[in-house]
Amino acid sequence: MSLPPLADRAIVLRARAADWREAVRIAGDALVDSGCTTHEYTEAMLRMVDDHGPYIVIAPGLALAHARPGADVRTDGLSVVTLAQPVEFGHAHNDPVRVVIGLAGVAPDVHLAAVAALANAFNDSAAITAVAEAPTREAVRAILERSDHA
Amino acid sequence: MKIVAICGAGIGSSGILKVNAERVLQRLGLSATVVAADIGSVARVAADAQVILTSAEFVDAIGATRADVVVIENHFDTDELSRKLEAAIG
Numbered sequence: 001m002s003l004p005p006l007a008d009r010a011i012v013l014r015a016r017a018a019d020w021r022e023a024v025r026i027a028g029d030a031l032v033d034s035g036c037t038t039h040e041y042t043e044a045m046l047r048m049v050d051d052h053g054p055y056i057v058i059a060p061g062l063a064l065a066h067a068r069p070g071a072d073v074r075t076d077g078l079s080v081v082t083l084a085q086p087v088e089f090g091h092a093h094n095d096p097v098r099v100v101i102g103l104a105g106v107a108p109d110v111h112l113a114a115v116a117a118l119a120n121a122f123n124d125s126a127a128i129t130a131v132a133e134a135p136t137r138e139a140v141r142a143i144l145e146r147s148d149h150a
Numbered sequence: 151m152k153i154v155a156i157c158g159a160g161i162g163s164s165g166i167l168k169v170n171a172e173r174v175l176q177r178l179g180l181s182a183t184v185v186a187a188d189i190g191s192v193a194r195v196a197a198d199a200q201v202i203l204t205s206a207e208f209v210d211a212i213g214a215t216r217a218d219v220v221v222i223e224n225h226f227d228t229d230e231l232s233r234k235l236e237a238a239i240g
Contacts, residue, residue: 052158052189053207058166058225066162068188092206093223108161112186115165122226123170 010034027102036077057091066103098132151182156204160188
């Protein structure tokens, strides 16, 4: 059970986002740039928060931006965005966000495998801070790839 | 026993809850079916569930249910999940 490969274009370090919407958009653009999704998927990710609130902030400092599998998804993919300045999503417990993960899957079962691999990496409570402060893309990959050995 | 994890799309944060709930149940020596579903299908999927795991944002939308609704703050914190699941089941 491993994560989809993380292309260079899928990792954006120390991005500047004025608000949560911009932060999610950067994660969506990284999925588009790495060939995983269309811009429609990014809009769908934003709609999930507009419709349901900031529940995608699933842990202190981390937002898991995603929408449903569908025609907007070309291949399974993951993007990782670290923010130069933390952003408020309006979550009662887990704000501010320093890391946004963008997640796209062509089918629900593949999606769940990627989610399980993410859990392997981030169940280690130090991993979010480590990703937030990662100096290089290689450092980000090294933290996420711990999921393969858990 | 059936546990349903609920989120907006039924695959992201509820997927994390499903995966981690299965790990916690194994650790506790309990057996249960854990299903991830979206909020739109909660009435159907959770009709025979004992526990619903979710985020605070969905509690109102879940509405009246016979299941115990358990709100998880940190989806990656298996200790929180274990403590709250044990309280709901035990």
